[in-house]
Amino acid sequence: MDPLLTDLADLAVGLGANVQPGQIVAVGTQTGNDELVHAVAESAYRRGARFVDVSVFDPHVKRARIEHAPAETLDFVPSWYGERMLALGEQRCARISLANPPPPGLFDGLDPERLGRDQLPWLKEINTLINDATGNWTIVPSPRTEWAGLAYPELDSREAMERLRRELEHVCRLDEDDPVAAWRERAETLVTTAERLSARRFDALRFEGPGTDLTVGLLPSSRWHAARFETVEGIVHMPNLPTEEIFTTPDPGRTQGVVTSTKPLVLSDGSLVRGLVVEFEGGRATRIDADEGAALLRARCRTDEGASQLGEVALVDREGRIGRLGTVFYSTLLDENAASHIAFGNGFDIAVDEADRPRRNQSAIHIDFMIGGDEVDVTGITRADERVPVLRGGAWQV
C-alpha cells in the first residue's frame, strides 16, 4: 500500500479523530478515494474500532440531479441522512472525512440557482454534532490526479501529482521524524495564541489591506479556539489536519465595510469564485461581486436568513506551512489554513458562552473565504475603542 496513504490514514485515525477502541468510525468521502478509505478502515480496525461505516458521495449523481430533477425537489434530503448523522452523535461515534475538490468542471454550465438549492453532501445536522461536541472527528486531504491537475495546471500530470503528494506530506507534517509530536507542538502554539487573544476580549476586529476595510464585531463572550477540540466525553481530537487557524464566532449583526478576497473561493460543488468583493452593512452582505462566480455565491447566500451573515472569523499567521507554499489548493481544508478568513453562515456554539449562543449566526450553510495575507493588517478594537495591533505583515503582535 502507498506509504503516504497509510501515513495519512494513521494520522487521521490516531491523532486527528483519535479513534477509541469500541467506537464506530464514520468515514465520509466523495467517490474516487477508495485507496485512502481502505487505509483508514485498516488503521481504524487495527486500533479496535467496532465498525467502519463508509459513506460515499457521488458528485456525478449530484450533477444528474441538478440537470434533470424538478426544481422544487432540489433541496430535498431523505430523512435517513440527518437521522444517521444524529445517531452518530448519540452513539458517540468517531468521524473521519476525506477532502479533495470534486472533479474539475463537473458542475460547469449548470444553473447556479438550481445548484445552490442542493447543499449535499453538507447536512444541517453536522452543525448540531459539532456544536454538541458529541464526536471526535477530523478532516484530512486525499491526494488524487485530478486534484493535482487543478492545483498545478502548469505541470504535466505525473509532475503535478508528485508535487501534490510532496506538498500534502509537508503541510501534514508527515515529513517530520515524529509527525504526531510535531503536531502536538504546533497545536500547543496555536492554542496558547488563541488563549492570549481570548484574554484581550476585543469588541471587534478590523481588517485593512488592498480593497479591504472591514470591521467584524465580536460577541461579548467570543472565545478563540484552535487545533484541538474535546468531546463531551473528554476525547481530544484535531478537527482539521493540517490546521493553522485560530477562530471564533463573531456577532452576526456587526460586520461593516468592504472586503476583497485574497484567494479564490471554491464552493462545495467545486465551482469557483474569483476576485470576490463583498460589502457588509449591519452584519449583512449587501453586495457580492466577483470577477467570476458571483452568481453562485449570491445563490448560496440566499439559502436562509443567516446565509448572508458571518458565522466565523479566523486568523492565520505566516508561520503555518500552507501559506508559505503559495499554492492555491482549491480545497477549503488547505486554503483556509493559508490565510485569515471569514465564513458566511453557521457559527459555533462552542466559541461562545451559553448566554451568547442564541446570538451566534444560524444557517444551513458555512462558506469560508480567504481575506488575509501579509499585506492585510488585523487590528483589535477594545470596548474602550483602543486600537491594538493583532497581525502585521502576517506576524502575531499579541
Place this chain on the structure above:
Amino acid sequence: MDPLLTDLADLAVGLGANVQPGQIVAVGTQTGNDELVHAVAESAYRRGARFVDVSVFDPHVKRARIEHAPAETLDFVPSWYGERMLALGEQRCARISLANPPPPGLFDGLDPERLGRDQLPWLKEINTLINDATGNWTIVPSPRTEWAGLAYPELDSREAMERLRRELEHVCRLDEDDPVAAWRERAETLVTTAERLSARRFDALRFEGPGTDLTVGLLPSSRWHAARFETVEGIVHMPNLPTEEIFTTPDPGRTQGVVTSTKPLVLSDGSLVRGLVVEFEGGRATRIDADEGAALLRARCRTDEGASQLGEVALVDREGRIGRLGTVFYSTLLDENAASHIAFGNGFDIAVDEADRPRRNQSAIHIDFMIGGDEVDVTGITRADERVPVLRGGAWQV
C-alpha cells in the same frame, strides 16, 4: 456514455424497478460500478425521481474488518443501516441493486467462522421489505473487467470483457429490437407456467439425478411465482433482470434426502463452494460436504435456527437464455436463473397464504444453490401420493 450501460440503466429504471415520478430511488452497489451508477441516476432523474440515494458497499473495508476487528463485533450492524431500509419501505421508495462478484480472491485466506459472522451488505430488514411488498425493486448485472476474468479465465482480459458484455446483453434481452416487449412476453410465459404449477397443489417435489435424490415438502398454500411482482401500491416490477425462474417457499420441516449441486455456489463475499453435497433429514441439513469451501457454507448455516433449512425451491426450464450459454457467471443473479435451485434460509411470505406464514422458514440468511439441469428429473408428488412429471430433460411437463 457506454450504450450497454445506458441500456442496462434504462431497463433497470423503466422495466425492472418501474420507477414512478416523485419516488426516491435507492441504488445499492459495491465499489467499482460508478459508470452504471451514473447511468441509473441519470435515467431515474429523467423519469422524474425525487432523489437518487446511492449506497456503496466496499468489500475491501469488509476484508479489513474480518482481518482485524474483535470477533465479538463481527455481527454488529449500525442501527441506521436497518432503519434506512425500513424507511425505504415506509416511504415507498424504489430500489435498484447492481450485481457483480466481489473482487476475485479478496476474501481468500480468512477464517470462515469470522467471515460467516459478517452478513453485510445483506440486512435482515431486506426480508421485511420484500415480504411486505412495500417497494418496487430490481437487481441488474453490472459488467466489469474483474468479473469477466472470473467467468472466462481462458480468455485474455479484453476478449473476456467483450464476451461478458455480449452475454449480459443477450441474457438481458438487450439484443432484441424491443427489449421491454421481449421481457413482457417471457414474463407472461413464466407467470402462466407458475399458475399451472400452483393449480396442481403438489404436496412435495422430488429431484432425481446424478448424486441427487431429494424430496422437498411444500406448504399447503405454497404458490409459485415468477418474473413479475406487484407492490402494495400496485406498482408492477421485475425483481431480477434477467429472470428465468419459477419459485415458491417450501415446508422447512419436510426436506429429505441428498442433493448434489450442479453449479458452483458463490457466497455473498465471493468465496466459492464447489462440488457441494448436502444431506437433509426432517428438513434440516445434517451433512454439508464439498470439494471446496464446505466450511464457509457450514459457518453460514449456523447463523441461526432457520439457516440450515430451506426457504425457497425454484424451477428453471431449458428455454431460458442463461442455461444455454453454459457459462458459470459466479453471480447468483445469473447462475440461479440457469438452473433449478433451492435456498438455505429465509422464505417468502408472498408465496403462501396468511395461515402458512408462521410456518415458512425464518432466517437472517438466504443462500441459493443450483441443483437442476437437463439430467435432473423433477417430479410432483400429490397429496394422494401420485407421481406427476414436472421437468424432464429440462422441459416442462405441466
